[in-house]
Amino acid sequence: MSDTENTPTIQMPDPAKLIVSNSPHIHSGQNIPKIMFTVVAALMPACIAAVLFFGLAAIEVLLLCTVSCVVIEEGWNKLVKRHPTWKDGSAIITGILLGMNLNAGTPWWVCILGGFLAIILGKQLYGGLGYNPFNPVLVARVGLLIGFPEIMTTWDKPELGLMKIDAMTAATPLGLAPGETFFSDVLLGNIGGCLGETSAIALLIGGVILLAFKLIKWEVPLAFLGSVFVITGIAHVVSPETVHSPFIHIFTGGLLLGAFFMATDMVTSPMTRKGALIFGLGCGVITSVIRLWGSYPEGVSFAILFMNALTPLIDRATIKKPFGYIAPAKGEAA
Known part of the structure; x- marks a missing residue:
């Protein structure tokens, strides 16, 4: 018997039944500019409130x-020698979010330095959009906070009106003693802090827009905000004289901005639903620990950056099958 006769036959598919086309074969209809400028629109309520x-x-x-x-x-x-990328909107979002992480009285050169840290150190050195392991805005914020703590922890007192000129420093609600903060001021935005720490209502509107357009995983803000609420709630019950209520912790500081607009970054957060829950939970625990027992009154930036570093490990632990894999029907051969 010849070798040819011993060679098993290979059943090839019928070419007439194959459809050949360019990938990707399934498209959501989204593209980078469309996603980015939808996020810009979601940020507008908070920007208007800040102004x-x-x-x-x-x-x-x-x-x-x-x-x-x-x-x-x-x-x-x-x-x-790369092609221009400003039209994709990613640098615009980085700039707006950076501004939202700064005080209204921030010197002009700090704004420019922050832009340099965000774009170069936080993004381009890793290869540009899609390759950065850390959120570029938070890289800049933490860098500025370490380098210029006095500037980054001094806030203007809010005063309704576009022609506000004279600035007065004021403490953020988290820096005040429990009982000194009015919940109505927190919701509307009549509080000291960064531009993105003002109106909780405006930030919630932006978060709803992101969720409605399915641009973020709801598991991240849910786990983030929920864990902070539970941990600070327990601490408040134990020591109400020294710890703010969980509602104050949720609606003040950079928590809402971080939970909806920065922890949910597609590049630096986990890809799976289970991973998103783990990521958000980790952010909430770290934020609560820093707020309650750390030397900084705010811990959102540090928490998200720390969890960004763990994102590859979370993905490895939670991704159990290849993307696009379809389990065979019962009784069907794999």
Whole structure:
């Protein structure tokens, strides 16, 4: 018997039944610019609230951060001979979020330095959009906080009106003693803090927009906010004289901004639903620990960056099958 006769026959599929086309074969209809500018729209309520309470100074900070991020990114693209990327909207979002993480009275050079840290150190050195392991905005915020703690922890007192000029420093609600903060002020935004720590209602509107367009996994903010509520709630019951109520912890500081707009970043957060829950839970625990027992009154930025570092491990532990895998029907051969 010849070797040919011993060779098993291979059943090839019928070419007439094959459909050949360019990948991807399934498309959601989304693209990067569409996603980015939807996020920009979701940020607008909070930006408008910041301008209403902090006036022209808020506009200046937001514009400086946004323009510097776009210019620095395009300067880098030109330096490394890449195509312009500003139209995809990612640098614009980075700039707006950076401005939301700063005080209305932040000096102009700090805004530009923050743009440099976010774009170069937080994004481009890793290869650009999609390759950065850490949220670029939080890289810049933490860098500025370490380098210029006095500037980054001094806040203007809000005063309704676009022509506000004179600035008065004021403590954020988390820096006040329990009982000194009015919940109505927290919801509306009549409180000291960064531009993105003002109106809780405006931030919630933005979060609802992101959820409605399915741009973020709901598991991240749910686990993040829920864990902070439970941990601070227990601490408040144990020591109400020294610990704010869980509602104050949820609606003040950078928690809402971080939970909806930064912890949910598609690049730096886990891909699976289970991973998103783990990620959000970790963010909430770390934030609560820093707020309750740490030397900083706020811990959102540190918590998200720490969990960003764990994202690859979370993905490895929670992704159990390849993307696109379809389990065979019962009784069908695998």
